[in-house]
Amino acid sequence: MDLFGRFRSDGRTRVGLYVDGPNVLRDEFDVDLDELRELAAAEGTVVAARLYLDEHATPKLIQAGEARGFDVITTSGDVDVRLAVDGTKAAVADEIDLLIVVSRDTDFKPVLERAARRGVETMAIAPGEHGRSDALQNTAHRSLTL
Numbered sequence: 001m002d003l004f005g006r007f008r009s010d011g012r013t014r015v016g017l018y019v020d021g022p023n024v025l026r027d028e029f030d031v032d033l034d035e036l037r038e039l040a041a042a043e044g045t046v047v048a049a050r051l052y053l054d055e056h057a058t059p060k061l062i063q064a065g066e067a068r069g070f071d072v073i074t075t076s077g078d079v080d081v082r083l084a085v086d087g088t089k090a091a092v093a094d095e096i097d098l099l100i101v102v103s104r105d106t107d108f109k110p111v112l113e114r115a116a117r118r119g120v121e122t123m124a125i126a127p128g129e130h131g132r133s134d135a136l137q138n139t140a141h142r143s144l145t146l
Contacts, residue, residue, distance in 0.1 A: 013044030016096035018087045020103035023054040029127035033068040043098055075082035080107045091115035106135040
């Protein structure tokens with residue numbers, strides 16, 4: 001049963017995984033996309049796995065994301081707006097039961113807040129101790145630092 005009293009046909013949590021590529025896929029963090037998918041899959045059925053990249057992303061990075069099962073979204077500017085809109089839309093449209101945001105950017109705090117108000121569980125994953133946003137960690141129901 002979900003937070004609204006509805007039963008899922010398969011009883012599994014629908015997970016939305018949203019990765020802020022420019023903020024976490026950096027040399028200093030050593031983030032593994034396979035590990036992120038595994039973490040999300042351990043929570044339930046991954047219904048959305050999206051990797052957001054900007055126009056500076058290399059073809060090799062785009063291919064790596066796609067090869068690991070991510071929908072790669074490239075934008076001509078800051079990825080924050082697109083990720084925030086997509087994550088909020090999924091939560092409000094009842095497409096997911098758990099919203100996972102992988103970032104170190106405080107800008108995603110309102111996304112987590114809005115999802116929580118809709119009854120969606122939230123999780124913030126940080127790429128490392130020095131890349132952690134305390135605001136995201138404190139806003140999410142659960143947090144994890146890689």
